[in-house]
Amino acid sequence: MLDEDQKSKIIGIISTPEFKNKVFLISTCQFLFNYYLKMYKNIKNTPEDIMYLIDGEYKLTLAEKKRILKAHRFGVVLDPLSLDIIHDPPPWDVQEQPTVDNTSHKIFRNVMLHSLRSDIKHQEKLLTPENWENFNHKKLIMKINTQSQLLKNMDIIHINRGIVTGYNEAFVIDEDTKNQLISEDPKNAEIIKPVLHGSDIKKHKINFSNNYLIFTKHGIDINKYPVIEKYLSKYKKNLQPKSKKVSKRQKGRSHRKYEWYEIQSTSLFYKDFEKPKIVYPTIAHHLMSVFDTRQYYLLDSCFMITCDDDEMLKVIDAIVSSELINYILQTSIEHINNRGLRFNKKYIEHIPIRRPSENIAKKLVNQKQKIVKGYEKLDENINIDIIRQIQKDEDILNKLVYKLYELQEPEIEFIKNYLAKLDIKYNTNLISQSK
Incomplete structure (x- = not known):
């Protein structure tokens, strides 16, 4: 047990300039947690603010992890409370260290256990300001x-990429055609569908560019649509599947089993296009998701999320529209130069979703609807009052999501x-994202 004099020395030393530039090794953090957790398990009646039991497994509290890391960062192992719990002698010694003027003062230097010293010996990545941000992340x-479920683990959720035609010039047509x-x-109306490019999807809205897809799925009886067959025959050389041994000059689409008049994708999930769905472009600076009920088909520059529960899909739509989810994606996907992020399925399916109460779910969905209506008004008239109201509504939605995930003010800040740094870097703003 430390006496008051020792405590005051520790506090004084931690606040001295010598410790201002102290660094510790990120790769040893988990080792530290495991080491203390193992010791705590052997102590009876460990306080709940240090360790708790969940699903039959002991975990350190967030506060205790912070305490351990802060202590090691400043050259001490643990504060007096932990010493009382562990019943170990103080794991540091008092050593004399000469100063510039040849005087000496006492500092508490960390005496690492052999295993910890060995672990550190083989590490190279020191904690820089940039790495500290990564560690906090x-x-x-x-x-x-914690207490969230990844989208990929939700059986009711389905994430799919849009259709690969193999030759859009033939299959994507304008309004007049x-x-x-x-x-x-x-009868041709049966297989001509409104279709979206990634560029058609903006923040909270769709700018339909009046493009349509000739949806000749695999197995279609083309004899029922002679006019369509005649139209596509103009592009037949470019629509033929290539042979296995492809020459550079050979025209055609990828070598697969499909007829020349069929789209390249198998599109086994094509019925999902006609369900309520969340759609978003594959590449953008932010995840610009929109809840679609107009049965748009999608090209391969877009993705969609469908759900067996329409109400839950609306909740997910509200959550993924928040700055919290934007933050998660921004820190997990590499930027493609100045083009933004590539929101492939492997990233979206790792979005953590917390199921809200019925009351919170209604608030989330209603707030998202207010934001959508605000963007519709902004489309009609760019007005500063409308912009301010949208920002207020987005702020309310963000606060609801932060509360749902139980984040505290320092974490939110x-x-x-x-995200503020990213907005400056990529010069993004509410108006430019809505155009």
């Missing part, structure tokens, strides 16, 4: 994932500061 993600094909044979 990892801790924050661990907390967010669509009208002409239908006027020649009304950390997220906001990180």
Whole structure:
């Protein structure tokens, strides 16, 4: 047990300039946690503010982890409370260290256990300001994932990429061509679908560019649609599947089993296009998701999320629209130069979702609807009052999500500061994202 004099010395030393630039090794953090957790398990009646039991497994509290890391960062192992719990002698010694003027003063130097010293010996990555931010991020993600479920682990969720035609010039048509094909044979309307490019999806809204897809899925009886067959035959050389041994000059699409008039994708999930769904472009600076009920089909520059529970899908739509989820994605996906992020399935399916109460779920969905309506008004008239109201509504949605994930003010401030830097770097703002 430390006496008051020792305590005051520790406090004084930690606040001295010698410790201002102290660093410790990120790769040893988990080792530290495991080491103390093992010791704590052998102590009876360990306080709940240090360790707790969940699903049959003991975990250190967030406060205790912070305490351990802070102590080691400043050259001490643990504070007096921990010493009382562990019943170990003080794990540091008092050593004399000469100063510039040849005087000496006492500092508490960390005396690492042999195993910890060995572990550190083989590490190279020191804690720089940049790495400290990464470390804070990892801790924050661990907390967010607690009591959350990843999208990929939700059986009711389905994430799929849009259709690969193999040759958009033939299969994607404009309004006039669509009208002409239908006027020649009304039956053609059965396989002509409104389709979105990634560039059609903006923040909280869709700017439909009046493009349509000739959806000749695998196995279609093309004899039922002679006008469509005749139209596609103009592009037949470019639509033929290539042979296995492809020459550079050979025209055609990827070597697969499909007829020349069929789209390249198998599109086994094509019925999902006609369900309520969340759609978003594959590449963007932020995840610009929109809840679609107009049965748009998608090209391969887009993705969609569908759900067996429409109400839950609306909740997920609200959550993924928040700055918290934006932060998670921004820190887990590499930027493609100045083009933004590539939101592939492997990243989206790792979004952690917490199931809210019925009351909170309603608030989330209603708030998202207010934001969508605000963007619709902004589309009609760019007005500063509308912009301010949208920002207020987005702020309310963000606060609801932060509360749902039980984040504290310092954590929220950390997220906001990180995203603010990105907004400056990529010059993004509410108006430019909505155009």
